[in-house]
Amino acid sequence: MVLQRDKSVNIWGFGAVGEKVTVNFAGQTKTAITDDKGNWIVVLSPLKTSAVSQKMTISGSNKIVLDNILVGEVWLCSGQSNMEYAMRKLAKIPKPKNEKLGVPSDAVVKAKNTKIRIFLVNRKALIKPDSVHKSWALAQDSALRNFSAVGYFFAKVLQEKLGIPIGVISSAVPGSAIEPWISDEAFANEPFFKSQKVGNDPSKFYTPMVEPLTKFALRGFLWYQGETNCFLGENISYAYKMKALITSWRKAWKDESMPFYEVQIAPYNYAKTTGKVPMTSDTEPEFWEAQAQVLRLPNTGIVVTTDLNDNQEDLHPTYKWEVGRRLSLWALAKTYHQKINYSGPIYKSSQFKNGKAILELAYLNNAVITNDSKSLSGFTIAGKDGKFVNATAKLVGKTLEVSSSEIKQPTEVRYNWSENPSGNFYSNGLPALPFRTNNPLTNQFKTN
Structure with a gap:
């Protein structure tokens, strides 16, 4: 197990009504009396x-001894299948096209770092008492084979860079x-949903897989989810759902500043699918736009994945090690204040x-580097008629100038606005976030 450093740490359990419970750890002794339901809790002062x-x-009335406990940093990973994607799958993946990113197919075999601990949430077992905390494990062997690849590679980089114990909890479906x-309460507290009936079973996983963890001190959250909601054609509604999730989870942990870093869903041929909701070539870019609204909330970040799918028919791209690494860059820079490039x-x-569009972008170095040594690509530009054509882009000082000889009076610019993005716009060794300059959510989405 890893306990969170530098924060008050709850230790809780149950016993007979009125029973006195004493907890000893790291030179601290805390006592509590169980309440009329037999529950008890003590709070350890911040640990080093x-x-x-x-x-x-x-x-x-009995004695429990928990051993092999470290104190460091603890993160919660959640979402759907791309977060749940297990380490064991890496041993059988085809050779990735981007050889520069490597392929750690033998990562489980090589995993020997005892300073990384993992906890895989079982939705049926989490709410049950576990006096020996058997769900915690070293990040190796069979436990690691079944654990989130994104979560593990995030922890691996953090441990290597910070040199301290790292604990990762994976709760994904x-x-x-x-x-x-x-939670139902979180939806009720978000004005956007007050006149709407929210479907897809609110609280179904929050109650058994998140709420029981809320007493356990954490540093922050990692989130990789969205494909299911993209298939429903969502845009602004998803942005507000993300807001409700982030706000309510921070409230549940009683820390409004907890970092929250998400992963952009990978490129996929949504327009070719058939289902209840018609998909178009704009469906995924509009969903990316909704995901990006998270950046308007404090202490958030987003990992761009437009370059991390070798097969547009695969909802589960294999580059999980790179996703974990990119998440770790946000954490190292924003949470641990290391002076590194992270976006x-x-x-x-x-x-x-x-006749030009002059764009201001964050995280833009004076020397833009493409990923293929060619001229910048992936930009389109349009005038008042809304007809987009390919555009030329170049760095001028600290801005990007975009233009086309076909458009004399431009009014809009887009970059990688496609479910099959091919743009090569990079800086800091990381891809640019897709965008359109006339993003309607800029005015529609309210952060307060």
Whole structure:
């Protein structure tokens, strides 16, 4: 097990009504009396980092000893199948096309770092008492084979860079929409949904797979979900669901500043699918736009995945090690304040004059580097008629100038606005977030 450092740590359980319980750990002794339902809780003062295994003794009418406990950083990973995607699958994946990213097919065999601990949530077992905490395991062997690849590679980089114990909890369900991960109360508190009936079983997974964890101190959250909601053609409604999830989870952990880093769903041929909701070539870019609204909330980040799918017919691209690494960059920079590059370009604003679009972007270095040493591509531009043509883009000072000889008076620019994006716009070694300059959610989505 890993306990969160530098925060108050809850230790809780149950016993006979009126029973006195004493907890000893790391030089602290705390006592509690069980309530009329037999529940008890003590709060340990913030703990210092410790890579040395320690024992916790819990004494009452019986005695429980928990050993091999470290103190470091703990993160919760959640979402649907791409977060749940297990390490064992990496041993059988085809050779990735992007050889520069490597392929850690033998990662489980090589995993020997005892400073990384993992906890795989079982939705049927989490709410049941577990006095020996058997769900915690070292990140190796059979436990690791069944664990989230994204979660593990995130933890691996963090442990290597920070040099401290890392604990990762994975609570994910394949095929799940976002609604089951949000409580009914959270939807009731979000004005956008007050006049709507929310489907997809709100609270279904929150109650058994998230709520029981809320007493356990964490540093932050990682989220990889959205494919199910994209198939429903969502845009602004998904942005508000993300807002409800983030706000309510932070409230549940009693920390409004907890970091929340999400992963953009990967490129996929949604327009070729048939279902209850018609899909178009705009469906996924509009969904990416909704996912990106999270960045307007404090202490959030997003991993771009437009370059991480070798097969547009595969909803579960294999580059999970790179997704985990990119998530770790956000955490290392924003949460742990390391001076590193952690994001590709993100659109901020635009001006249109002299037949050109002048774009301001965040995380834009003075030397834009494409991923193929060719001229910048993936940009389109349109005038008032809304007809887009391919555009030329070049870095001018700290802005990006986009133009086309076919459009004399441009009014809109798009980048990688496609479910099959091929743009090569990079900075800091990371891909740019797809965008359109006339994003309607800029005014429609309210953060307060």
